[in-house]
Amino acid sequence: MIDRQLILHMNWAxxxxxxxxxxxxxxxxxxxxxxxxxxxxxxxxxxNKQLVWGLVGAAAMxxxxxxxxxxxxxxxxxxxxxALILLVCVHFWGTSIYGxxxxxxxxxxxxxxxxxxKISALILTAYILSRIxxxxxxxDLGKIFVIAIIPVLLVIKQPDLGSGLMIxxxxxxxxxxxxxxxxxxxxxxxxxPLHLPLGWFFxxxxxxxxxxxxxxxxxxPLGSGYHLIQSQIAVGSGGFWGKGFxxxxxxxxxxxxxxHTDFAFSVFGEEWGFAxxxxxxxxxxxxxxxxxSVSQEAKDRFGSLxxxxxxxxxxxxxxxxxxxxxxxxxxxxxxxxxxxxxxxSAMVNFIMVGLVLNISMRRYMFKS
Amino acid sequence: MSLLRKRSLPSERLAFNFLLFLVGALFCVLAxxxxxxxxxxxxxxxxxxxxxxxxxxxxxxxxxxFLDRDGSxxxxxxxxxxxxxxxxxxxxxxxxxKQISKWTGMPLEELSKEFGRGRRMVRSFENQIxxxxxxxxxxxxxxxxxxxxxxxxxxxxxxxxYLQGEVLSHVLGYVAQANEQELAADPDLRxxxxxxxxxxxxxxxxxxxxxxxxxxxxVDASGRILREHTLVQPESGQDLYLSIDxxxxxxxxxxxxxxxxxxxxxxxxxGQVLAMVSTPGYDNNKFVYGITGTQWTNLIENPxxxxxxxxxxxxxxxxxxxxxxxxxxxxxxxxxxxxxxIFCSGSYRLGNRVFRxxxxxxRVDMNRALVESCDTYFYQLGEKLGVDRISTFSLESGLxxxxxxxxxxxxxxxxxxxxxxxxxxxxxxxxxxxxxxxxGQGFTQVTPLQMTRLTAAIANGGNLYRPSLLLDExxxxxxxxxxxxxxxxxxxxxxxxxxxxxRGTARRLRTKDVQVGGKTGTAQVVRLMPExxxxxxxxxxxxxxxxxxxxxxxxxxxxRIAVTALVEHGGSGSSAAGPVIRDVYDFIFxxxxxxPQAAIxxx
Numbered sequence: 001m002i003d004r005q006l007i008l009h010m011n012w013a014x015x016x017x018x019x020x021x022x023x024x025x026x027x028x029x030x031x032x033x034x035x036x037x038x039x040x041x042x043x044x045x046x047x048n049k050q051l052v053w054g055l056v057g058a059a060a061m062x063x064x065x066x067x068x069x070x071x072x073x074x075x076x077x078x079x080x081x082x083a084l085i086l087l088v089c090v091h092f093w094g095t096s097i098y099g100x101x102x103x104x105x106x107x108x109x110x111x112x113x114x115x116x117x118k119i120s121a122l123i124l125t126a127y128i129l130s131r132i133x134x135x136x137x138x139x140d141l142g143k144i145f146v147i148a149i150i151p152v153l154l155v156i157k158q159p160d161l162g163s164g165l166m167i168x169x170x171x172x173x174x175x176x177x178x179x180x181x182x183x184x185x186x187x188x189x190x191x192x193p194l195h196l197p198l199g200w201f202f203x204x205x206x207x208x209x210x211x212x213x214x215x216x217x218x219x220x221p222l223g224s225g226y227h228l229i230q231s232q233i234a235v236g237s238g239g240f241w242g243k244g245f246x247x248x249x250x251x252x253x254x255x256x257x258x259x260h261t262d263f264a265f266s267v268f269g270e271e272w273g274f275a276x277x278x279x280x281x282x283x284x285x286x287x288x289x290x291x292x293s294v295s296q297e298a299k300d301r302f303g304s305l306x307x308x309x310x311x312x313x314x315x316x317x318x319x320x321x322x323x324x325x326x327x328x329x330x331x332x333x334x335x336x337x338x339x340x341x342x343x344x345s346a347m348v349n350f351i352m353v354g355l356v357l358n359i360s361m362r363r364y365m366f367k368s
Numbered sequence: 369m370s371l372l373r374k375r376s377l378p379s380e381r382l383a384f385n386f387l388l389f390l391v392g393a394l395f396c397v398l399a400x401x402x403x404x405x406x407x408x409x410x411x412x413x414x415x416x417x418x419x420x421x422x423x424x425x426x427x428x429x430x431x432x433x434f435l436d437r438d439g440s441x442x443x444x445x446x447x448x449x450x451x452x453x454x455x456x457x458x459x460x461x462x463x464x465x466k467q468i469s470k471w472t473g474m475p476l477e478e479l480s481k482e483f484g485r486g487r488r489m490v491r492s493f494e495n496q497i498x499x500x501x502x503x504x505x506x507x508x509x510x511x512x513x514x515x516x517x518x519x520x521x522x523x524x525x526x527x528x529x530y531l532q533g534e535v536l537s538h539v540l541g542y543v544a545q546a547n548e549q550e551l552a553a554d555p556d557l558r559x560x561x562x563x564x565x566x567x568x569x570x571x572x573x574x575x576x577x578x579x580x581x582x583x584x585x586x587v588d589a590s591g592r593i594l595r596e597h598t599l600v601q602p603e604s605g606q607d608l609y610l611s612i613d614x615x616x617x618x619x620x621x622x623x624x625x626x627x628x629x630x631x632x633x634x635x636x637x638x639g640q641v642l643a644m645v646s647t648p649g650y651d652n653n654k655f656v657y658g659i660t661g662t663q664w665t666n667l668i669e670n671p672x673x674x675x676x677x678x679x680x681x682x683x684x685x686x687x688x689x690x691x692x693x694x695x696x697x698x699x700x701x702x703x704x705x706x707x708x709x710i711f712c713s714g715s716y717r718l719g720n721r722v723f724r725x726x727x728x729x730x731r732v733d734m735n736r737a738l739v740e741s742c743d744t745y746f747y748q749l750g751e752k753l754g755v756d757r758i759s760t761f762s763l764e765s766g767l768x769x770x771x772x773x774x775x776x777x778x779x780x781x782x783x784x785x786x787x788x789x790x791x792x793x794x795x796x797x798x799x800x801x802x803x804x805x806x807x808g809q810g811f812t813q814v815t816p817l818q819m820t821r822l823t824a825a826i827a828n829g830g831n832l833y834r835p836s837l838l839l840d841e842x843x844x845x846x847x848x849x850x851x852x853x854x855x856x857x858x859x860x861x862x863x864x865x866x867x868x869x870x871r872g873t874a875r876r877l878r879t880k881d882v883q884v885g886g887k888t889g890t891a892q893v894v895r896l897m898p899e900x901x902x903x904x905x906x907x908x909x910x911x912x913x914x915x916x917x918x919x920x921x922x923x924x925x926x927x928r929i930a931v932t933a934l935v936e937h938g939g940s941g942s943s944a945a946g947p948v949i950r951d952v953y954d955f956i957f958x959x960x961x962x963x964p965q966a967a968i969x970x971x
Contacts, residue, residue: 177383237410239407239410240410249421274406281398288391311387315394326402326405328401
């Protein structure tokens, strides 16, 4: 199954970039897990756990690269169905952490079906769209919408608004990439803005206060506005060159909340300054560009659409997380890929990269 | 290669370009924002981050101590514990206040009011003191629970303690929490600080206070202190040695128990005040602890006004203690001679008004008139001399104006003039006014300290010193008494005679081996009915009784001192004020300070 051709066409640049991003993430986590007590510092073992997850993720990535991605067409519906079933199971047997029921525990490890659903919904959407060669009309969109909305609602119900919106935006991204016909686009242009305010009533109270405190963080600087304010202080106080590795006072003295997960980029910005942050941002943009390039080189539209899906998967996360850290967007629990701590998220990230690498190395293959 | 070419939709090619644009836009927007936060506003956020972790805290400077002339402690500082709140650290102010109320028993509304009142005056991340002077069981409770209540701090502040309490309350005054006007006027003051409000504490505030130090704390997000270092060392206030002799002061205070009045003892050669007693006293420590409403009302509504320092803040008609000054004025006139005699029949007639003397003295010259305090003699002097000369001379001799002692709120008293009477009563100065003025009655009002200063000048050869309470107070050149040398000698001798002569009114002051001079005074509060002329104090209602005066000096080889006693509503000067001065001299010259028990052991 593996032949020399595949190794030859391996996208080494993307692989190197991902490894680099992940290494930066672990290094940053090392600093973020430390906090000062008196004159000394203590470490909490986030960074080495992340390292383990990274290795597991890399293995999963390798596994994903082994088979020809076109076989996924056959499995698309089944994987989607399994993911949905697991998602339903979470509702009944899931474990609650921080009041949200997201985890399925299998004894030795626990796992979030919402992450699996991201992958399966992406593949299924790409599969369906690859068979439609005209701009989407009302019926096509309806079909996709149903496929998307079931997992989205289930995930939001957990509650995990961030992941739910992520799936919606990801699928929306692919759909818009594919294109919709003129009539439909006119209807959507009118309907979507009209229905946005309705979303307000579906938000939880804490989500509403987050939104409001985004609009005016100073209203409650110790409460809901605290994250936003402290994060901006952390990043801003880094200045041009940063305070230096392990020297960020905002993170070391724990003024910064959630510093190893959602706000890991604040720690990075504080310690490495504008110089470091801009380089990290640039790396992400190059990474996104690489994914787009693969989508153009892909041998078939299925592969191309998967790449677009993966592109959106990463694009939204970078946008929302960095936007939040820099105070441009409200606080939503979206991690920054490869930088934020999180086992499942690291796994999914690597699998997504694995898909793109898979498509990239098979770009010259003849139909077998 | 056409086989490899996948069929992509035209819209997808357009979309690819759009996605490239998205990536570019993402980079631009985030890069701009990063530049804005980190470069453009970098210093601002760096300051914010510093503010997060660095707290500045004042280090209290101990207030200067008060000591008496021999170094005995009068006012010291002791640690007191206050409960403070750092509002930025408290996640829920409402709940925290509720808890503080539970600890201290202070009503929640009062606390909230206090919190609201003070929060404008406290900077961010600074302690706002809410409850001062925690008692020990409250302190123990707060100390145990405080770790669970971020923002709650126990602050140690030095607190004033007056060791002798009411004995020196009028001299030392007191400190109490600065009020809003004081806080607004003085940038060095912080909410919860104590400032001098009365007495020397008030007058010497700047010297006593010292300067607060500053320390920088490094804290983490939960307010735990990681490091601290001192930026500015506190400078303690300057200690002050008083000219007061504590033993004498205490003794006089005990003698004056049960009497309302004032006693001033002055070193005649320097103007230093050795004792300044005003009774009743008050416990000035109560003000430091924060005086309660009822305590305050009790002090204010007490008819004897314990808060008032009677030696400088009350002025009384001098009565006969004014007579030496009248006699001196007469001697300054070429037309009047001391040997000239007049006849005292017990009254003096001016027009159709009769002015009484307290007894018929027969033929009296000036010396006898002073020694036996003959009113008739001074009525005729008053008629001859007139108000203009009398008032000018009195003011020049230090009466009716502030002495300049370093105590606040000193009254100047009053020496009447024609002009004054016209303005005050819209009435002309009349002959009878001259007569009243001459015997120290009528409108004239002087403070005991003014009389002491004048007596001291008579004893020291004519130098009016500015009375001082501090040992190292800068001496001003004394003002000369506008009296001729012969005049001074005559008055000095007459006051000695008042003590030494058989009929002298101050004969109870005779002291072995000491030259003592004196003059009694009995100042009418209201014009008495004839039946009270005999001046039986017990027969008259307290508030109508005369004020009893005695001025006196004592001279031996070591020292010259002047003593004044005033007993409000005490009756006659000789019988009410005399014994007080008698006791003072016994104490000073015979060493009566030994307690009776000690004396017995000596035997």
